Amino acid sequence: MEGPRKCYPPLRRVLVSGGTHGNELGGVYVVRHGAPCLRRPSFSTQTVLTNPRATAGGVRHIDTDLNRCFTLEALSQCASADSPYEVRRALELNQTFGPKGSDQAVDFICDLHNTTANTQACLICDTQSDYLSLHAARYLQSLSKQPCRILLMKRNTPSFSFMSIGKHNMTIEMGPQPPGVIRADVYNKTLRLLQCLLDWIELFNRGAVIPAGSVQCFEVDQKIDYPRDSDGQLTACIHPQLQDRDFEPLNPGDPIFQPFSGGDPLVFGGEETVYPVFVNECAYYSKGIAFWTTKKITISLPAITVTQK
Amino acid sequence: MEGPRKCYPPLRRVLVSGGTHGNELGGVYVVRHGAPCLRRPSFSTQTVLTNPRATAGGVRHIDTDLNRCFTLEALSQCASADSPYEVRRALELNQTFGPKGSDQAVDFICDLHNTTANTQACLICDTQSDYLSLHAARYLQSLSKQPCRILLMKRNTPSFSFMSIGKHNMTIEMGPQPPGVIRADVYNKTLRLLQCLLDWIELFNRGAVIPAGSVQCFEVDQKIDYPRDSDGQLTACIHPQLQDRDFEPLNPGDPIFQPFSGGDPLVFGGEETVYPVFVNECAYYSKGIAFWTTKKITISLPAITVTQK
Numbered sequence: 114m115e116g117p118r119k120c121y122p123p124l125r126r127v128l129v130s131g132g133t134h135g136n137e138l139g140g141v142y143v144v145r146h147g148a149p150c151l152r153r154p155s156f157s158t159q160t161v162l163t164n165p166r167a168t169a170g171g172v173r174h175i176d177t178d179l180n181r182c183f184t185l186e187a188l189s190q191c192a193s194a195d196s197p198y199e200v201r202r203a204l205e206l207n208q209t210f211g212p213k214g215s216d217q218a219v220d221f222i223c224d225l226h227n228t229t230a231n232t233q234a235c236l237i238c239d240t241q242s243d244y245l246s247l248h249a250a251r252y253l254q255s256l257s258k259q260p261c262r263i264l265l266m267k268r269n270t271p272s273f274s275f276m277s278i279g280k281h282n283m284t285i286e287m288g289p290q291p292p293g294v295i296r297a298d299v300y301n302k303t304l305r306l307l308q309c310l311l312d313w314i315e316l317f318n319r320g321a322v323i324p325a326g327s328v329q330c331f332e333v334d335q336k337i338d339y340p341r342d343s344d345g346q347l348t349a350c351i352h353p354q355l356q357d358r359d360f361e362p363l364n365p366g367d368p369i370f371q372p373f374s375g376g377d378p379l380v381f382g383g384e385e386t387v388y389p390v391f392v393n394e395c396a397y398y399s400k401g402i403a404f405w406t407t408k409k410i411t412i413s414l415p416a417i418t419v420t421q422k
Numbered sequence: 423m424e425g426p427r428k429c430y431p432p433l434r435r436v437l438v439s440g441g442t443h444g445n446e447l448g449g450v451y452v453v454r455h456g457a458p459c460l461r462r463p464s465f466s467t468q469t470v471l472t473n474p475r476a477t478a479g480g481v482r483h484i485d486t487d488l489n490r491c492f493t494l495e496a497l498s499q500c501a502s503a504d505s506p507y508e509v510r511r512a513l514e515l516n517q518t519f520g521p522k523g524s525d526q527a528v529d530f531i532c533d534l535h536n537t538t539a540n541t542q543a544c545l546i547c548d549t550q551s552d553y554l555s556l557h558a559a560r561y562l563q564s565l566s567k568q569p570c571r572i573l574l575m576k577r578n579t580p581s582f583s584f585m586s587i588g589k590h591n592m593t594i595e596m597g598p599q600p601p602g603v604i605r606a607d608v609y610n611k612t613l614r615l616l617q618c619l620l621d622w623i624e625l626f627n628r629g630a631v632i633p634a635g636s637v638q639c640f641e642v643d644q645k646i647d648y649p650r651d652s653d654g655q656l657t658a659c660i661h662p663q664l665q666d667r668d669f670e671p672l673n674p675g676d677p678i679f680q681p682f683s684g685g686d687p688l689v690f691g692g693e694e695t696v697y698p699v700f701v702n703e704c705a706y707y708s709k710g711i712a713f714w715t716t717k718k719i720t721i722s723l724p725a726i727t728v729t730q731k
Contacts, residue, residue, distance in 0.1 A: 291600030373455035
């Protein structure tokens with residue numbers, strides 16, 4: 114039998130966004146061409162190219178990473194003409210689709226990303242407590258014949274991503290795809306997942322009771338940097354045994370880096386099995402991240418349904 | 423029995439270059455770390471990072487594509503402080519390692535590149551008439567257990583690449599590797615091919631007679647652009663049946679592009695079977711190239727040996 118149900122208001126405004134990182138082209142082309150597939154009867158779907166200047170320039174960002182500009186603190190500042198472009202754009206986006214944390218904010222944001230890491234379909238949720246988004250992710254996972262993992266950002270970290278200005282949210286991260294490249298397989302998979310997500314929202318809005326259940330997630334834990342010399346230059350790269358193995362178990366003692374100068378591989382010094390993610394993501398070299406470790410956790414989700422009027 | 427032999431002077435100065443495109447990191451790391459593996463008794467091996475500013479910035483180029491700056495005409499111009507950085511750098515490189523076409527030029531340049539296309543190991547030679555470079559490429563191909571194709575630039579086109587300032591030359595193009603990423607497998611394969619090349623030069627210098635034979639090459643023919651709208655934006659991407667199929671036969675009527683808006687694929691309208699290369703290379707979007715077609719040709723190589731004193 115069902116336990117107590119958690120109720121959420123219907124989702125009336127859904128936003129699909131791409132180009133938050135301007136050279137991740139999956140979302141850019143879905144936003145440009147996908148609109149006819151994204152209409153559903155019970156809600157409106159808007160699309161937005163979040164960082165149009167970076168997209169036009171074929172770069173990740175103009176001045177700073179847009180997807181780190183949406184903390185409540187950052188959004189409470191005033192911007193001037195001298196502020197970084199992405200800081201100004203974040204305030205503009207928050208004005209249009211937020212304000213973050215307010216009743217006026219759009220109900221659901223699905224932000225589309227790509228990575229050079231072999232993540233396959235990866236659904237990123239901001240918080241353990243957003244049962245609606247986790248139920249949606251669980252549904253997409255249940256339909257997927259290919260790997261489709263759920264990645265959870267760390268608890269108790271202020272959310273900084275564009276999607277966090279929506280009441281509910283999910284990032285679809287598809288990899289591998291190089292920056293500045295659009296691959297048909299990545300485009301097709303992204304569009305398919307997105308359509309399933311919108312179908313689920315339609316079902317939810319129409320009053321379906323989404324039964325309680327548990328969902329396996331990978332929770333982000335620690336970042337591991339490349340070995341570097343005193344100038345900050347890499348002295349080793351991801352070991353072939355780790356390359357392309359996102360979400361596969363990495364055990365203490367397993368090789369993680371291959372020194373360029375030859376010699377023995379560097380091994381993972383952790384104390385327990387972890388699950389690496391974003392292995393060899395190009396944009397993370399400059400952020401000091403060779404990969405993130407994650408831990409497998411299981412989250413129990415209560416049954417949910419739409420608030421009855 | 424052997425036919426007439428063609429004689430070449432010994433190769434005393436060999437140059438290994440990387441970072442001609444600053445974000446193609448295979449060559450960058452080979453140049454930074456590979457030197458201890460590149461020494462041979464009969465010649466000197468120098469290494470150079472050809473576009474250090476682009477490499478430092480993590481971009482393909484600063485002002486213009488360095489690898490298009492080495493026509494004899496371009497190298498005969500004077501540069502000012504206002505000239506594009508790569509134009510100035512090309513003159514500097516030509517001064518140090520050329521001048522192109524002169525006796526002072528280095529004997530062999532091996533320039534290291536990467537592509538987002540699935541080329542695997544691809545050895546690019548500038549001209550059909552450089553039997554020495556083609557023999558070297560044929561040797562590398564004969565040792566390789568994985569695909570290793572020889573790509574020939576079109577005849578009668580003025581050579582514009584950095585490698586063309588060497589008396590003999592070869593580009594090692596390894597793919598796929600995203601820009602801004604170094605993969606261990608790509609690094610290892612590149613270094614292995616390079617060492618075999620240097621071993622071959624050592625053999626040649628020591629007086630080995632390299633027997634006559636024929637070599638199969640792919641000769642660059644035509645460039646095919648993406649379908650675009652009136653603003654120049656792509657309306658279709660590489661079809662899944664063409665993606666990652668570099669050097670595989672493409673027949674008239676085969677699908678080549680998938681429209682973003684759905685609908686039927688666009689098909690190849692050529693009149694004969696071709697062999698596409700650089701399929702979905704990221705840097706070619708802005709050059710109007712979705713892929714190049716090539717034709718398979720067989721070149722007969724005479725026996726070669728070193729000039730006796």
